[in-house]
Amino acid sequence: MRPCLLFVCLVLLLVSGCRQSAPPREVVVYVSVDQIHAEPVLKRFEQQTGIAVRAVYDVEAAKTTGLANRIVAERSRPQADLFWNGEFVQTLRLQAEGLLAPSSPASAASLPALMRDPQGMWFASGGRFRAILVNTAKLQPANRPSRIEDFLSPRWHGGDLAIALPLFGTSAAQAAALYATLGEQKAHDFYRDLSKRGVRVVDGNSVVRDLVAQGSAVAGFADSDDSCEAIASGAPVQLVLPDQDGPGTLLVPGTVAKLAGSPHPREADALIDFLLAPETEKMLIDSGFFQVSARPGGAVSPCLQGRTVKTMQVGLPQIAAELERSRLDLTAIFNR
Amino acid sequence: MNRWGRLATILSFALFLLICWAPVAALLAAALSLPFSRMDAAWLPGSRRLFLLLETLGYSAAVASLATLIGTAAALYCWRRSQTLARAARMAALLTAAIPPYLHALAWLPVSAALPGHGAGELTGWLSAIWVQALAMLPFCFGIVLFALDDLDPRGIEAARICATDLRLLVRILLPLLRPAIMAAASLALLLTLADHSVPSLFSRSTYAMELFEEFSASHNAGQTLISALPLMILGLLPLVPLARFWQKAAQRPSRSAAPLPPLQTGGITALLLFASAVFVLLPALALSAALAQHFDQPSLWLQAIAAGAPDLATSAGVAALAAIIACLPAVVLSRALIAHPRTLWWMVCTPLAMPSALIGAALIWIWNRDLPLPIYGTFWMLVLAALARFAPLTVLALAAWRSRMDPALLEASRVYASPARAFARVELPLLAPALLAGGMAVFVLSLAELGASLLVTPPGRGTIALRIYNYLHYGASAAVSALAFCLMATAAIVLLAAALLWKRRA
Structure with missing residues (x-):
């Protein structure tokens, strides 16, 4: 009896493995x-x-x-x-x-x-925005970055700023957008200077969020969804949509x-x-x-608090076209 | 050996090679098909990768040291203390061994988040990951050392006790005698930690195994990933040497009866050993209970999560059950061969255990994602193959260890009066049943929680419970994660307890 039962169980398991009985x-x-x-x-x-x-x-x-x-x-x-x-x-x-x-x-x-x-x-x-997440306990309103280029400003120590490695995901898209809008040389200089300043380059946008939320970094590039999540959790952070007085936010x-x-x-x-x-x-x-x-x-x-956002006017195919070039350049800059 | 015996041997070897070595062979083929320039670039790690490799090694060594230290201390305390305590400790080891590392992480993520410097990611992240992974490795270390303690000759220890204090006995005799077991425990913890990337990633730390996963995700090139993995695989093979020594020595020794010996009384040290035992038994249980109870006040969220995760749990249980059954098939014959030729076959059986899980997933995709008479790719069977490739060697080891303790006279006697097939069915198989049960359960429990290879081969519409928990954990320890973790642990516990009952009835 027991071998029969075992056999039936085995057959049922085998049958459960086949997907042929899927709905039409x-x-x-x-x-x-x-x-x-x-x-x-x-x-x-x-x-x-x-x-x-x-x-x-x-x-x-x-x-x-x-x-x-x-x-x-x-x-x-x-x-x-x-x-x-x-x-x-x-x-x-x-x-x-x-x-x-x-x-x-x-x-x-x-x-x-x-x-x-x-x-x-x-x-x-x-859509999501590539935002700057700022720790409000560490930075007074007048002292908060409002443009991407502010990350090169001597007002902040490089190690107090964080970015995700710009080779993957939305941070790679942001890099490609900068290569498309600023031109290769300017974008290269920007990332090279970030690297030289010792800005912390971490493995993902969620790590940037955690660093800023905990106060280990005063500001960082982050996705707006991660930033809103940090705000909702009660962390002392503010979402800044960068370059509103310039080319706009990506x-x-x-x-x-x-x-x-x-x-x-x-x-x-x-x-x-x-x-x-x-x-x-x-x-x-x-x-x-x-x-x-x-x-x-x-x-x-509601996380955007009714703000009207000026977005970067660059076509998605234009950004995608820059991706490979920017990735190769950034691989060299960040020693990957 | 008659014709059927030879056929069974050939089929068993073929099945084992197919499930465990085909991925290795596929990766080698994929690597050899690469242009030389790409091989060179992948093999020579840049400074960042070299640093990552060293970090991974340091992390794994720290985990192995911590788990071995606490496991050894707990085993020394529990050894011959009382029947009830021994049983409780063994049961705790069995049940906590079924908890995957990422569920321990669930319990400790909030603690880690509350620590100063969390998110700085550097030291706090590593310390949290080391602690959590060590908790996951503890039952294995405890089990190996306790097994070795039970195996010691009580007469020698009794004689030593006449002339020396328990503390001297511990330092001068027990620890030196236990050295192979301690090395084996540390090696196993090192091996399993080197290949795992789930825990460090949850604490925002990257390891070399994670790098391999990312590289394959980015390139989908199995050969290149294998070449990049070589440094990690070489490191993974090193712990197999002390493991082999311990296993071979343990298999050669006859089992000893548990002669009555009073437990160790080592003054202040006893308190330390007791503390280690408490860490081993109570801390994981308390931390996990607290994590699960945190969301008990949201029953509707629990029910929603369980309803959403039920198909995934069914898939995981089906995969684990099939993997456990299939893994036992070649193990019966292979274990016999392993006893006869331990030096040759040890490496064949154990080398697949050193393969990083992401590589196994990559290899399976390389093998099956093509036009074949068997349309395996994109089906549930990819998950079964992944589980088998990772864990099938464990059943061979379990059976071989059991066989080495079996009385050969019983088998000889059965062969005198019955045909080989009848002797196998009526005598050998029933004698092997407990080991088949133990090996099968090990494969079941580990497959139920398998993550690294499943991440890459999950078929459309059929996720696993481990994958769902891992995905949800990236959003923090929510009620959904608690509910799913509870379901996973309950399934593993029920199956293990049923197996333990079956074992007891058989004994």
């Missing part, structure tokens, strides 16, 4: 938006449409490149239908490699030209793109349309992942 309508999405924020959105889509969502979530440590590389590795046998990215650089990289497919979701109609690809290869959804929009060779193209279109809808954007702003809509006049996080 499903969509496979690779998600680099944080799981804690993305999951409720995908659940709502499942409830509304009855389409099962099979998601793979990126992890913090992979710094958004993990899933993009998985898509590249799977190019001969695509597994995923779409890529929902918390930023835009990796999406544009996939576009350059010919791994995206066009789509025309109805909810993308209200997106401005800078926030969508003319061929419909990708669309922006929500907006890092999230992006959604259909993948070439998508196994479930119709379901992918439905999910793209859902993810771009203003209601979904608002859901993500309310949960704290985004601070602002990709649409003019759209929802804004």
Whole structure:
């Protein structure tokens, strides 16, 4: 009797390992938006449409490149239908490699030209800012940095300032944007001087947030979502949107793109349309992942306290085009 | 050996090589296909990487020293103290061994955050990571030293006690006799810590294993990652030498009866040993209970998290159960071969244990992400393969250790009166059952919490509970993390207790 029972259990386990019994309508999405924020959105889509969502979530440590590389590795046998990215650089990289497919979701109609690809290869959804997080207990209002270039000012000791290594994620996007707007030489000089000053270069934006929140650093470049989280937790910090009297603050929009060779193209279109809808954007702003809509006049996080933000006027493809050059340059500067 | 015996041997070796050595071979193939210039660049670490490697080594050595020190002290205190205490200590070791390092981190993250200088990341982050990882390694160190203590000849110790105080006995006799076991415990802790990146990353510290994970995430080039991993792998192979010595000596000795011996009475030292035991048994339990209880007042959040995590828990349990069953299959034959040829086969069995988990994930992707008759890639089986590649050697070691203590006369006698197949089914297999149970449980518990390789091979729509907890931990110790951690520990505890009951019934 017992061997029979064991055999039945084994067969049940083997059967549970096969995915052939999946429901007929499903969509496979690779998600680099944080799981804690993305999951409720995908659940709502499942409830509304009855389409099962099979998601793979990126992890913090992979710094958004993990899933993009998985898509590249799977190019001969695509597994995923779409890529929902918390930023835009990796999406544009996939576009350059010919791994995206066009789509025309109805909810993308209200997106401005800078926030969508003319061929419909990708669309922006929500956004975060590259902000400066300041410790209010350590710096008086008159003494707080308000421009990125202030990080070179002798007013602060280099070791009191922190940045995330600008080779990954949104800090890499910020570096590429500076290379695009300032020009290669000026941007190179800026990062070289930061390095020379002994500004603390740490492994991620969340580390910068922790350093500033604890007072180990007086200011640092951070993402607005991390900054708002620190404010909400009661840390003595303030979010500064840099260069409002100059070129403006860099907006890092999230992006959604259909993948070439998508196994479930119709379901992918439905999910793209859902993810771009203003209601979904608002859901993500309310949960704290985004601070602002990709649409003019759209929802804004209360964390920004109703401020009107001047954003850096640089095209996303222009930033993505600078990424490789800036990465090579910064690798040398920061000795990676 | 008859025809069927030979076939079983060939199949067992083939299965073991497929699950444990195919990833190594795949990585070598991927590395050899690289242009020489890229090999050179990956192999020669820059100054930053060299520093990171040294930092990782220092961190792992500190963890191994701390865990071995507390584990040895706790084992010395519990040794022959009382039946109840011995049982309680063994049960505590068993249950705490099932707690993955990142769950210990859950308990200590708030403490670390409250320390002055937190976020400075330098010393506080490292100290917190060392403490948490050492707590995770403690049960293994405690278990190895206690096993060695139980194995000592009581007559020699009794004789020494006539002439010397317990303190002298401890310093002059016990500790020298325990040196191989202490070295083995430290080596195991060093080996497991070198390959783990979950704890330091939660305290915002980077290690070489994390660097490998990041490199593979950034390049998706398994060969290049292998070459970058070589310094870490060489360091990982070194601890296998003392482990091999200890294992071979332990396997050769007959088991000793627990002759009555009074416990050690070493004055002030006893208090220290008692303190170490309290650290070992009480501290992790109290810290984890406090962390979990912190969010007990949010039952709706607990229920939501459990509902969301239930499919992941089912996936993890399925993966762990399959890995445990499959790992036992080659172990039956391989363990016999390991007893016969320990010097040759030890390295074949144990080298996969030194592979960093991220490398195993990278290798599995390299092997299976192609057009093959078996469409394994993107399915649940990738997770099973990852767990097997990491932990299958443990069942071979468990069975080999058990076999070395079995009375060979029993097996010989069964072969006189029955066919080899019948003798195997009716005598050898039942005799091996406790070791199969122990080895299988070890694989089950470790696979249930496996993270490093699963991060890379998770199929769409099927996350594991470990992955969910790890992702959530980056947002702090929330009610959701507490609920999921509770579910993971409860599952491991139930399975372990059931196994312990089965073992007891068999005994």
